[in-house]
Amino acid sequence: MESQERVYTPYRGPFDPCPPVPFKTYVVPPNQFISFQPPDLPQFSLPEALRLGTLWPALFSPYESKQGGR
Amino acid sequence: MWIYEKKLQYPVRVSKCDVRMARYLMEQYGGADGELAAALRYMNQRYAIPDKVIGVLTDISTEEFSHLEMIATMIYKLTKDASVQELEAAGLGPNYAQRDHALFYQNSAGVPFTATYIQAKGDPLADLYEDIAAEEKARATYQWLIDMTDDVDLQDGLKFLREREIVHALRFKESVQILIDERGKKKVF
Numbered sequence: 060m061e062s063q064e065r066v067y068t069p070y071r072g073p074f075d076p077c078p079p080v081p082f083k084t085y086v087v088p089p090n091q092f093i094s095f096q097p098p099d100l101p102q103f104s105l106p107e108a109l110r111l112g113t114l115w116p117a118l119f120s121p122y123e124s125k126q127g128g129r
Numbered sequence: 130m131w132i133y134e135k136k137l138q139y140p141v142r143v144s145k146c147d148v149r150m151a152r153y154l155m156e157q158y159g160g161a162d163g164e165l166a167a168a169l170r171y172m173n174q175r176y177a178i179p180d181k182v183i184g185v186l187t188d189i190s191t192e193e194f195s196h197l198e199m200i201a202t203m204i205y206k207l208t209k210d211a212s213v214q215e216l217e218a219a220g221l222g223p224n225y226a227q228r229d230h231a232l233f234y235q236n237s238a239g240v241p242f243t244a245t246y247i248q249a250k251g252d253p254l255a256d257l258y259e260d261i262a263a264e265e266k267a268r269a270t271y272q273w274l275i276d277m278t279d280d281v282d283l284q285d286g287l288k289f290l291r292e293r294e295i296v297h298a299l300r301f302k303e304s305v306q307i308l309i310d311e312r313g314k315k316k317v318f
Contacts, residue, residue, distance in 0.1 A: 086272065090299040095306045109139065112292030120295050122272055122288060128281035129145075 063087055063120055088120040131191065138195040139289045141202040142282035148219035150278050151207035152237055157274065157290075158200045159234030159242040162266040168193035170247040170263065174256045177249065182257070182304040189297050196290055203286065204232055257305050264298035 064084050071079045100117050108114040157163045171190035175183045208216065208230055216225045223239055234242035250256050271291035275284050 088268065088295045088298075090295050090302065093299060093302075095303050096299065110289075112139070112289040113296050115296075118292075118296055118299065120292060122275060122291060124279065124284050125276040126279045128284055129279045 063089065086120065086122065089118055093117070137199055137202060138192070139199060139286060141199050141206070141286050143203055143206045143280065143286075144282040145278070145280035146207075146210075147278065147280060147283075148207055148211045148215050148221065150274075150280070150283065151204045151211075152220050153274060153277055154200055154204050154207070154237075155235055156237040156270055157267070158197065158204060158232070158236075160236035160270070161246040162263060162270050163236070163242075164193050164197040164200055164267075165234055165242060166246045167263055167267060168197060169244075170249075171260065173247070174249050174260070177251045178253050178256060179308060181307050182253070185300055185304050186260075189300065192293065192297075196293065199286060199290065201232055203283065208232075253308050254305065257301050257308070261298050261301045261305075264294045264301065268294040268298070 063086050065087055066082050066084050068082050069080065096115070096117075100115055102108070102114050103111060103116060103119075111119055113119055159165055168190050171186040171193065175186035175190070178186065208221070211219070211221075211230070213222075213225055216222060224233070224235075227233075236242075248256070248259055250259070268291055271287050271294065275287045275291070278284060278287075
């Protein structure tokens with residue numbers, strides 16, 4: 060699956076008070092590339108669909124915490 | 130009419146005693162882009178929209194109420210055993226002063242819910258585009274909430290809710306397509 064994350068470099072000023080962040084990211088979820096879901100798309104198994112929040116692999120968007128997890 | 134099923138749409142597990150997150154979760158409880166705003170927005174807009182898409186609004190509104198219930202469960206689990214000191218440390222002192230451990234429809238900054246968070250323009254496209262934007266804003270809010278906790282179980286529930294917003298946004302986009310194409314042709318690209 061193609062990455063859903065986009066990266067850009069924010070402006071850096073010569074007199075910025077704080078250490079600059081190297082880059083920023085945002086997510087472009089798969090719903091941006093579909094305007095009407097075609098019939099007969101592949102489906103997740105039902106337990107998997109419940110866990111992921113969608114029946115459709117074509118609509119699945121992973122997201123991981125910037126803080127990680129414990 | 131509604132039938133209530135006495136279970137959550139998705140199991141809510143919270144494994145870390147982190148009262149701070151209860152406060153931030155209120156953004157999705159009584160905030161501008163929260164589940165209450167979403168549910169009420171769609172439930173109201175459906176009375177002035179073409180018949181073909183009323184069902185979408187009803188279905189999604191209903192599901193948003195079940196999300197509201199999940200968020201409430203998360204907040205409840207995080208606050209029910211918290212001491213006054215712990216609530217104060219999490220910024221929930223004012224909430225305790227007003228209502229002990231009770232939940233309330235307010236955002237993460239304690240601003241109470243207001244109907245001005247939602248719109249009803251009576252124009253099908255204007256209303257549906259508002260709904261699409263609302264879903265994307267809720268998705269973003271879930272991302273920031275996921276970023277704020279390292280509790281994998283809480284993250285799990287929030288990831289489920291985030292994915293639902295993505296699906297809902299697409300269903301509203303499809304509703305727009307249905308209204309645009311009155312001949313009922315469905316274009317796929």
